[in-house]
Every structure is written in structure tokens, then in C-alpha cells.
Amino acid sequence: MTKPRIAIVGMAIESSAYAAHRAGYRDFPVLTGDALIERYAFLAPGEPLAEAAEWIPVFMARAIPGGAVLREVYDDFKNRIVEGLRAAGDIDGVYFDIHGAMSVVGLEDAEGDLVTAVREVVGPNALITAPMDLHGNMSETLALALDLPTCYRLAPHEDAWATKERAAHRLVEWLGKDEKPLTAWVRVPILLPGEKTSTRVEPARTLYAQLDEVEKKAGISDLGLWIGYAWADEPRCHATVMVTGDDAAVISAEAERIAGELWDARDEFAFVGPxxxxxxxxxxxxxxxxxxxxxxxxxxxxxxxxxxxxxxxxxxxxxxxxxxxxxxxxxxxxxxxxxxxxxxxxxxxxxxxxxxxxxxxxxxxxxxxxxxxxxxxxxxxxxxxxxxxxxxxxxxxxxxxxxxxxxxxxxxxxxxxxxxxxxxxxxxxxxxxxxxxxxxxxxxxxxxxxxxxxxxxxxQDLERLGHSRIVRPMFPYDAFDERPDLSAALIRGRRYVRGFAGTASA
Known part of the structure; x- marks a missing residue:
């Protein structure tokens, strides 16, 4: 059988809306060709994943966290990704390596903009996976464009490379099927700093520790719990639960259950250290x-x-x-x-x-x-x-x-x-x-x-910073008289099967 052709692209940074720093070319080491393949140990010669597909290294730029990216730098990198994908020919899958909290000067949803450009080149049938930081923010545009989203399950992120490998496995697995995965998506109106949501302490420790076992359930392929990035100030800043698989009832039930447990534990989050x-x-x-x-x-x-x-x-x-x-x-x-x-x-x-x-x-x-x-x-x-x-x-x-x-x-x-x-x-x-x-x-x-x-x-005092563009009400900024709607929207192939249709991007 012909091996699936998978392109590797990405641009990753975590951007504070309140940082005076602006990320430029020097902040982003760029990898292409063999150097990009070598970034991933699981794609080394002889590794099962390396042999399972034809991996096409297009472009990757990654910076340490900072301020918003200069627009001219983003536009240049985006163009390199788009042109690289066009030059690559027919693509079955895309390994979209991002952080999830990138901001770009003049853009509201940077990753949403980037994935839209990628999707326009590779077409509606290619599968896109995205291993992300759990401090990423999931916009509606991004959620609809991704087929296999996932994120880290530890903070600090000691499982970062395990997550990236898991995402590659899931992509290869689904490329061997004749259908696209279903994704259940729940937006949770919570915005907390990472120092209050570390998996070293409760309640995040228990919330995240269950995910490995949940993933083993029949009908589930993968799942992610994004706590979100608190120092951006965009409508997409909030917690998110997404569960992927082939059983609509199972993935929806688990997404709603996990979102409910996160919501119920909201008052228990405290600083990880004294x-x-x-x-x-x-x-x-x-x-x-x-x-x-x-x-x-x-x-x-x-x-x-x-x-x-x-x-x-x-x-x-x-x-x-x-x-x-x-x-x-x-x-x-x-x-x-x-x-x-x-x-x-x-x-x-x-x-x-x-x-x-x-x-x-x-x-x-x-x-x-x-x-x-x-x-x-x-x-x-x-x-x-x-x-x-x-x-x-x-x-x-x-x-x-x-x-x-x-x-x-x-x-x-x-x-x-x-x-x-x-x-x-x-x-x-x-x-x-x-x-x-x-x-x-x-x-x-x-x-x-x-x-x-x-x-x-x-x-760490988020209210002192003065967020003005997040969707309200939002915990802990606002009091909730009743439990928010935590029902799951169901997505397949960039379309809603159930829920969220017609809503504004978040």
C-alpha cells in the first residue's frame, strides 16, 4: 500500500497581551528539511512512525514565550508554510505543531488564521492534527479546522514530547480509516493562570490524571483539557474540553462530564507554591x-x-x-x-x-x-x-x-x-x-x-491587568447565578453535527 503523505508545519509562541516585547525574526529559530525531521525523535530512521508514513518537512518556527509577533514576521512565515505545502503536492495529513496562545499584531486569532491558510492549500479531505500546550486557547475557527486536536496533560510540561508523539500516532491511525473522526467540544467559562492550575497539586492533578484512562474507553481516540492562557486578552481565552473518537454518544458524555468536573472544582484552584x-x-x-x-x-x-x-x-x-x-x-x-x-x-x-x-x-x-x-x-x-x-x-x-x-x-x-x-x-x-x-x-x-x-x-493578579475583550461572564471575574451551559458541540470535518452552529467565534 502507498504510505500516507504527511506534511509537518508549525509556528509556536505563547504571547502575553501585556508584554511590551514584540517577537521578531531573532526570537524564532527556523527548521526545515532534515533538521525539522530530526526535531522529532519518534521520526528517527527505523522508528515505527517514521516507517508508517512519508513525512514531508515543510517549515517550523518556535520561540520562547513573549509578546505579540510582528505582523511582517508572521506574514512571512505563513507564506513560507503555504508555499511549502503547495510545492509538496497532494497531502493526506498535516502535523500542525503549534502552541495555541500565539498573538500577532493586528490579528485576533492567529492560530485560527494560520490553520485556515493551511486548510485552503491541503483541501477539506486532509486530516490535521495539532499537539498543543494545555495553556493554549481554542477558538471556534481552530476547533472547526482541526480533525485531531490534543494537548499536554502535565504542567510543568514534562509530557510535551509524549504528547507530540501521541498526536502523530493518532494521525497515522486515522489516515488508515475511511472516515473522519468526530470531536465533542465544550467551552468552559474559566480563565486562570498556570500557577493556579499546575498538575502538581489539586484539583488539576486529579482532573488531568484521569485522562489517560478515559482515553482507553471504546469509542474514544484522544482527548484534551485546555485550561487556557490567561495573559492574552481575546475572545478565545477560556478553558476547553475536546474529545475525539468515533462514538458520538461516548465522546459527548465524557466531554461534558470532564467540563462539569472542571467547573465544579473552580473555587479549589490555588497557587502551586507558597x-x-x-x-x-x-x-x-x-x-x-x-x-x-x-x-x-x-x-x-x-x-x-x-x-x-x-x-x-x-x-x-x-x-x-x-x-x-x-x-x-x-x-x-x-x-x-x-x-x-x-x-x-x-x-x-x-x-x-x-x-x-x-x-x-x-x-x-x-x-x-x-x-x-x-x-x-x-x-x-x-x-x-x-x-x-x-x-x-x-x-x-x-x-x-x-x-x-x-x-x-x-x-x-x-x-x-x-x-x-x-x-x-x-x-x-x-x-x-x-x-x-x-x-x-x-x-x-x-x-x-x-x-x-x-x-x-x-x-498573577489578572484583574489588575484589566482584561477587556474576553467573553463575559467568566470565572473568576464574574459571579454565576446558575451553572453555565456545558453541553458539547459535535464536529466532523469542519461542520457541526450538533451545537454551536451560528454562534460567534470564541
């Missing part, structure tokens, strides 16, 4: 050190977390830490502070030699809405070059503080990021980094932790 102000976090870190407890104490500078869409150069936290004599005086605790980026400041710093006393003003060049650039006066401890994300990096010592300044945006979310510049997080008393919930390697070393509720583009 929350507090920055002052409270520093006090806790100092007390931890004074007690003689094992190092390190972690502090999340959550309001400017680049991993959730923060600009990455907000100086609010570093400014306050440098003003605290307990951190900059004699016998101060060793405190890593990661990071701020500033190309101009790096130019000045790299004119010095390690060991020099320097005086530089840095940060808040992109995002100065909550704090001005910060003055750093201290000893230049180290210089580094060649980081693919950060470019050049400097570490400046001010008392116990080790302030990390980079040339370009970088998220310090892994112990390896610190080791690469000669810093050992386990030897520090306190580690302050722009992050929300702790990613696995930092979580593993933390001997204490405060989720500092700092201001910035991904402020």
Missing part, C-alpha cells in the same frame, strides 16, 4: 539561611516570567534587591538574580575586564511601565559569549548579589542555565529568577520556595 510579596519572599529566604537549612531558597519573580510571556527586562525586583543592605552588605547571602537583558548595557560591560569595578544602567529598555532602568555598581565577576538565546552574558557582584545581565531575552529555568555561566544554584543561599511555578530541575533542588507576586506583563 505565594507572597517580594518582601515576604526575601524575609523567608533570609530566615531559611539563618536557620542553617540546606541551600538554596528559590524565589519566583513571577510577574515578568519569560516562560509565560513576560518581556524579560522588567527591573522592579532587581531594583528592590539592590536596595536591600542585607543582600549587599557584609556577610550577605549569596543571591543569584536572573535576569535582565540590555544590548546597550552589554556593550558597555564588555568594554571592561573581569575583576573591574563597573557602574552600568540596565534593563527596562523594552518594558519600563512598572520600573525604570536599574543602576548596577559592583564587580564584574564573569563574561560569557555564544549562548544561542542570550548572546553575551555578564555576571556582576554587588555584595552577595550575583546579577545576571544578558544581551537578549533568556529564561533561566534550568540549573544548566546557571552552570553554563559558572554559577552553581545548589551553592547559593537564594536564587531569584523570572519564573512562575518551578520547572523540574529547579523544583528538584529547591529547599524552600516563595512564589513572589511581583508586577509585570504576566502579573
Amino acid at each position: 505565594p507572597g510579596t517580594l518582601d515576604e519572599a526575601v524575609e523567608a529566604g533570609l530566615a531559611h539561611r539563618a536557620s542553617g537549612a540546606e541551600k538554596p531558597y528559590l524565589i519566583s519573580d513571577s510577574g515578568d516570567n519569560p516562560g509565560a510571556g513576560g518581556s524579560g527586562d522588567v527591573t522592579w525586583t532587581l531594583t528592590r534587591l539592590l536596595a536591600d543592605e542585607r543582600l549587599t552588605g557584609e556577610d550577605a547571602p549569596i543571591t543569584y538574580v536572573a535576569s535582565i537583558f540590555d544590548h546597550g548595557a552589554i556593550e558597555q560591560i564588555f568594554a571592561h575586564a573581569v575583576g573591574d569595578r563597573i557602574d552600568v544602567t540596565a534593563g527596562a529598555r523594552v518594558d519600563h511601565r512598572v520600573a525604570e532602568p536599574v543602576r548596577i555598581r559592583g564587580e564584574l565577576l564573569s563574561l560569557h559569549e555564544g549562548d544561542p538565546a542570550a548572546g553575551r552574558i555578564a555576571v556582576i557582584g554587588v555584595g552577595g548579589i550575583r546579577a545576571i545581565v544578558t544581551e537578549f531575552r533568556k529564561a533561566y529555568h534550568d540549573v544548566a542555565d546557571f552552570h553554563a555561566i559558572g554559577l552553581d544554584p545548589e551553592a547559593a543561599d537564594i536564587v531569584v529568577t523570572k519564573i512562575g511555578y518551578l520547572e523540574p530541575t529547579l523544583y528538584d533542588i529547591a529547599k524552600g520556595w516563595t512564589l513572589a507576586l511581583t508586577p509585570g506583563p504576566v502579573d
Whole structure:
């Protein structure tokens, strides 16, 4: 038999509506050809999936989270995808690798726009799968265009690659059938930050843990529970449940049941880590050190977390830490502070030699809405070059503080990021980094932790940000006098079989 021809395309970023950063070409490493195939270990030569289809690598661009994508960059990438698909000839399936929370300057529904362009090229009969982040937002346009949507089931996303492989398996399986799958879709009017919906804690832990077993039921092929992305401000921002299979009654019942359980648990969601102000976090870190407890104490500078869409150069936290004599005086605790980026400041710093006393003003060049650039006066401890994300990096010592300044945006979310510049997080008393919930390697070393509720583009206080374009009513913004309609719409092949027809895009 002729193998199905599957094209691989994608563009992925998580975009905060409140970040001053704009994602451009440098933010998006581009993969095509063999390099794109090599991105997926499950497509390595000899792997069953690799042999099951002819995989056609068209185009993939992926960035760390940030602000909205510049329109000219998006239009260019979209055109490359469209032209690549046209050049590929007849396509049976599309592996549409996206995040689900991309925003583009001037567009309301970026992934919806992109998938529409893809569908116009490949036609109505090709099957499209999309492995997504559970923090993605599912618009009506996107839901109707996808045949096999799915998403991660863990936050932090330790199952990201398992999800991508599962999506490829499902696509190959359905391409071997003579029918298109059915999808049951429920919109749930809930919008919560990821730090309140981590699967490390309840109620998300139980809600997501059941999905593997539910998927094994007869009539079900796959299912996803999108908690949504809270720092966008678009009508598509809300939680979503989608169940795919070939038994309409079963998939509808399960989609409605899971949506109901999510709704009923809405008041139980709380921060995954101990929350507090920055002052409270520093006090806790100092007390931890004074007690003689094992190092390190972690502090999340959550309001400017680049991993959730923060600009990455907000100086609010570093400014306050440098003003605290307990951190900059004699016998101060060793405190890593990661990071701020500033190309101009790096130019000045790299004119010095390690060991020099320097005086530089840095940060808040992109995002100065909550704090001005910060003055750093201290000893230049180290210089580094060649980081693919950060470019050049400097570490400046001010008392116990080790302030990390980079040339370009970088998220310090892994112990390896610190080791690469000669810093050992386990030897520090306190580690302050722009992050929300702790990613696995930092979580593993933390001997204490405060989720500092700092201001910035991904402020945990959503109401302080001022969403104006989400569909209301929405929990927790509004009170509900009665349970919302959580009945499932049924979709097959871009058409409603039941429900939602004629409604506005959400």
C-alpha cells in the first residue's frame, strides 16, 4: 500500500497581551528539511512512525514565550508554510505543531488564521492534527479546522514530547480509516493562570490524571483539557474540553462530564507554591539561611516570567534587591538574580575586564511601565559569549548579589542555565529568577520556595491587568447565578453535527 503523505508545519509562541516585547525574526529559530525531521525523535530512521508514513518537512518556527509577533514576521512565515505545502503536492495529513496562545499584531486569532491558510492549500479531505500546550486557547475557527486536536496533560510540561508523539500516532491511525473522526467540544467559562492550575497539586492533578484512562474507553481516540492562557486578552481565552473518537454518544458524555468536573472544582484552584510579596519572599529566604537549612531558597519573580510571556527586562525586583543592605552588605547571602537583558548595557560591560569595578544602567529598555532602568555598581565577576538565546552574558557582584545581565531575552529555568555561566544554584543561599511555578530541575533542588507576586506583563493578579475583550461572564471575574451551559458541540470535518452552529467565534 502507498504510505500516507504527511506534511509537518508549525509556528509556536505563547504571547502575553501585556508584554511590551514584540517577537521578531531573532526570537524564532527556523527548521526545515532534515533538521525539522530530526526535531522529532519518534521520526528517527527505523522508528515505527517514521516507517508508517512519508513525512514531508515543510517549515517550523518556535520561540520562547513573549509578546505579540510582528505582523511582517508572521506574514512571512505563513507564506513560507503555504508555499511549502503547495510545492509538496497532494497531502493526506498535516502535523500542525503549534502552541495555541500565539498573538500577532493586528490579528485576533492567529492560530485560527494560520490553520485556515493551511486548510485552503491541503483541501477539506486532509486530516490535521495539532499537539498543543494545555495553556493554549481554542477558538471556534481552530476547533472547526482541526480533525485531531490534543494537548499536554502535565504542567510543568514534562509530557510535551509524549504528547507530540501521541498526536502523530493518532494521525497515522486515522489516515488508515475511511472516515473522519468526530470531536465533542465544550467551552468552559474559566480563565486562570498556570500557577493556579499546575498538575502538581489539586484539583488539576486529579482532573488531568484521569485522562489517560478515559482515553482507553471504546469509542474514544484522544482527548484534551485546555485550561487556557490567561495573559492574552481575546475572545478565545477560556478553558476547553475536546474529545475525539468515533462514538458520538461516548465522546459527548465524557466531554461534558470532564467540563462539569472542571467547573465544579473552580473555587479549589490555588497557587502551586507558597505565594507572597517580594518582601515576604526575601524575609523567608533570609530566615531559611539563618536557620542553617540546606541551600538554596528559590524565589519566583513571577510577574515578568519569560516562560509565560513576560518581556524579560522588567527591573522592579532587581531594583528592590539592590536596595536591600542585607543582600549587599557584609556577610550577605549569596543571591543569584536572573535576569535582565540590555544590548546597550552589554556593550558597555564588555568594554571592561573581569575583576573591574563597573557602574552600568540596565534593563527596562523594552518594558519600563512598572520600573525604570536599574543602576548596577559592583564587580564584574564573569563574561560569557555564544549562548544561542542570550548572546553575551555578564555576571556582576554587588555584595552577595550575583546579577545576571544578558544581551537578549533568556529564561533561566534550568540549573544548566546557571552552570553554563559558572554559577552553581545548589551553592547559593537564594536564587531569584523570572519564573512562575518551578520547572523540574529547579523544583528538584529547591529547599524552600516563595512564589513572589511581583508586577509585570504576566502579573498573577489578572484583574489588575484589566482584561477587556474576553467573553463575559467568566470565572473568576464574574459571579454565576446558575451553572453555565456545558453541553458539547459535535464536529466532523469542519461542520457541526450538533451545537454551536451560528454562534460567534470564541
